Amino acid sequence: MLASVRQNLQGNQACxxxxxxxxxxxxxxxxxxxxxxxxxxxxxELPKVGGTFIQMEDEIASMAAIIGASMGGVKAMTxxxxxxxxxxxxxxxxGAMAEVPCVVIDVMRGxxxxxxxxxxAQGDIMQSRWGTHGDHPIIVLAPSSVKEAYDQTIRAFNLSxxxxxxxxxxxxxxxxxxxxxxxxxxxxxxxxxxxxxxxxARETYLPYGETDDGIxxxxxxxxxxxxxTTGLTHGPSGFPTQKPAExxxxxxxxxxxxxxxxxIVDDVETVGCDDAEVLVVTVGITARAARRAVRQxxxxxxxxxxxxxxxxxxxxENQFRAVEARVHSVLxxxxxxxxxxxxxxxxxxxxxxxxxxxxxxxxAIEPAHILSTIEELGRHG
Numbered sequence: 477m478l479a480s481v482r483q484n485l486q487g488n489q490a491c492x493x494x495x496x497x498x499x500x501x502x503x504x505x506x507x508x509x510x511x512x513x514x515x516x517x518x519x520x521e522l523p524k525v526g527g528t529f530i531q532m533e534d535e536i537a538s539m540a541a542i543i544g545a546s547m548g549g550v551k552a553m554t555x556x557x558x559x560x561x562x563x564x565x566x567x568x569x570x571g572a573m574a575e576v577p578c579v580v581i582d583v584m585r586g587x588x589x590x591x592x593x594x595x596x597a598q599g600d601i602m603q604s605r606w607g608t609h610g611d612h613p614i615i616v617l618a619p620s621s622v623k624e625a626y627d628q629t630i631r632a633f634n635l636s637x638x639x640x641x642x643x644x645x646x647x648x649x650x651x652x653x654x655x656x657x658x659x660x661x662x663x664x665x666x667x668x669x670x671x672x673x674x675x676x677a678r679e680t681y682l683p684y685g686e687t688d689d690g691i692x693x694x695x696x697x698x699x700x701x702x703x704x705t706t707g708l709t710h711g712p713s714g715f716p717t718q719k720p721a722e723x724x725x726x727x728x729x730x731x732x733x734x735x736x737x738x739x740i741v742d743d744v745e746t747v748g749c750d751d752a753e754v755l756v757v758t759v760g761i762t763a764r765a766a767r768r769a770v771r772q773x774x775x776x777x778x779x780x781x782x783x784x785x786x787x788x789x790x791x792x793e794n795q796f797r798a799v800e801a802r803v804h805s806v807l808x809x810x811x812x813x814x815x816x817x818x819x820x821x822x823x824x825x826x827x828x829x830x831x832x833x834x835x836x837x838x839x840a841i842e843p844a845h846i847l848s849t850i851e852e853l854g855r856h857g
Contacts (some may be wrong), residue, residue, distance in 0.1 A: 478662035485658055487625040487651045488555075491581050491661065492517035494629030495553050499668045500579070501527035502552040504541035506560060509593040510649040511583035514555040535560035539567035542578045546571075547705065547791055549697050551633055555581035559590060561607065568642055569608030575640040575684070575692070575730070577671055579632045582644055583652040584760075586838045595838030596649035598760055598811040602818070604644050605789045611727065613734050615741060616644045616789035618759040622656040628786070631743075634669035639737060640691055646788060648811065650761035650840055674701050674735055684711040684726065690733035722784045734790060743786040744795050748774060752781025754853045755803040757796070757820050759788060762809050762841050769846035778854040791819050800824055805853040809833035809841050829853065 482510065485493070492514050495503075503518040510651045519529045528545075532538040535556055540550035556564060560580045571578055584600045586592030600607075615635055617628045624645060632643040674681055674693040683703040684692050695701035704714035711722045734741055745763075747770055753774070756766045763784045773780035783799055785792050800806060806828055808817040817832050824830055833849055835841050 478665055480659045480661045482657055483660055484515060484655055485622055485626070487619070487622045487647060487654050488513035488583065489517045489668065490622045490658065491555070491628040491629045491645065491647070492521060494626040495579065495633065496521055496525060496527070497663055497666050498551065498630040498633035500551045500553050500633060501525065502542065502545040502550045503527070503554065504530045504532050504538045504552070505554045505556070506532050506538050508535075508557045510559045510585055510652050511555045511557050511581060513652075514546070514581055514583075518553075520629060535563035536567065538788070539564040539569070539571075543567060543571050543574075543576050546576050546578045547697075551577070551637070552852065553581065553633075555583070557583050557593070558587045561600060561603065565608040565709055569610065571642040572612040572614060573707050573730070574609070575704050576642070577636040577640055578642050578774060579629070579636055580642060580644045583631070583645050584646065584648045586836075592651070592838045596761065596811060596840055597838065598648050598762065599815070600646065600834060601759075601810070601812065601815040604646050611731055613641050613731055614640060614644065614789060615639070615734065615787065616646050617743075617763070618646045618786060618788040619651060620760050620763045620784065621651070622654055623658040626658065626660070629843045630666060634667065635741065637671040638691070638740070639670045639733060640671065641692070641734065646760075648760040651699075654761075662700070674699065678702070683714040684710060685712040686725075687730060689738050691731055704831055737784040738790070739747065741787055741790065742792045742795065744792050745782070745784040746799065747782040748779070749781035749799045751779055752799070752803050753779040753801060754805045754807065754850050755781050755783055756807045756809065756846065757783045757785075758783060758809050759816065762811060765841055765843045766846050768843040769850060771847070772843065772847050773850045776851070778850060780850050780854070791823070793823055796820075796823055798829060803828065805829040805831065807831045807846070807849055807853060809846050809849075811835050811841060
């Protein structure tokens with residue numbers, strides 16, 4: 477039997493070890509609080525497995541470097557925080573358009589601008605979905621523990637490789653710096669997905685051709701396939717086009733490929749949702765406070781439940797609507813001025829009362845604050 481190992485790890489360190497376990501062999505990044513420990517850990521651990529670590533001159537170059545490494549056939553990752561995440565957006569859009577697998581860790585801090593580098597926030601929720609311009613596919617995973625930081629980083633690589641898309645792992649500062657004892661599974665027990673490489677005849681290969689699963693095969697460097705990669709709208713050949721029919725076909729496939737695989741993309745945690753009357757929807761460290769508040773509410777006789785989207789984007793709409801249909805109130809606590817709540821409001825039935833808790837002062841939301849609001853909603857439901 478292959479034994480696991482127990483380790484005391486920080487959330488950021490768990491991301492780094494998860495990346496290496498997933499097969500990441502290239503990291504390019506720039507130090508930025510509160511994500512710097514990821515780069516520090518990767519700098520130490522990557523050389524041990526034959527990988528490459530490069531400290532880049534800035535965040536723009538970091539994103540470009542991992543796209544280039546991935547196009548060269550290597551699993552690649554970078555990490556950052558809010559201001560750096562903003563700088564990565566143009567190249568993140570290029571990665572989405574060119575369908576280049578890569579992983580970006582964003583450890584959120586107080587903003588906007590330089591904000592509060594050492595204080596927690598959840599202000600990048602909407603940026604992680606819509607930060608780059610134009611309609612584009614993206615997957616965003618939101619861990620709420622050190623173990624999940626490890627597991628979801630592995631999952632990020634697997635989804636990225638299978639679906640040929642950038643994947644963002646979104647932590648807040650508290651999760652990034654939280655230390656917990658976790659079980660690290662033996663490396664040989666970890667599922668590692670590999671991208672689909674071209675195997676057909678070179679003469680008929682289309683780098684962006686339609687396939688049964690919507691995911692075109694990539695040309696492995698050195699295999700002799702002709703492949704053209706561009707951020708411009710392109711046809712099946714990869715060469716630029718502005719012909720409406722070709723652009724429409726390309727965009728429909730690009731935007732639809734994740735929806736075609738929601739069975740492996742969607743992931744949620746639910747607590748007490750079977751009979752809940754008050755539903756709490758939140759992510760990250762706030763979800764841990766909410767989980768305790770829900771337990772306390774249950775002990776007090778209030779039917780409260782927690783709905784936590786582990787896959788934050790695309791938002792797990794079907795799972796949410798199934799739970800939301802049974803409740804009279806929804807509470808959305810988040811460390812921003814109101815972002816996740818916008819998605820909840822979009823998906824909720826008109827009869828449902830929606831309440832918010834928003835904290836933007838660099839402090840985490842406490843269980844007592846969530847509990848008192850649950851109690852109020854329970855009294856007036």
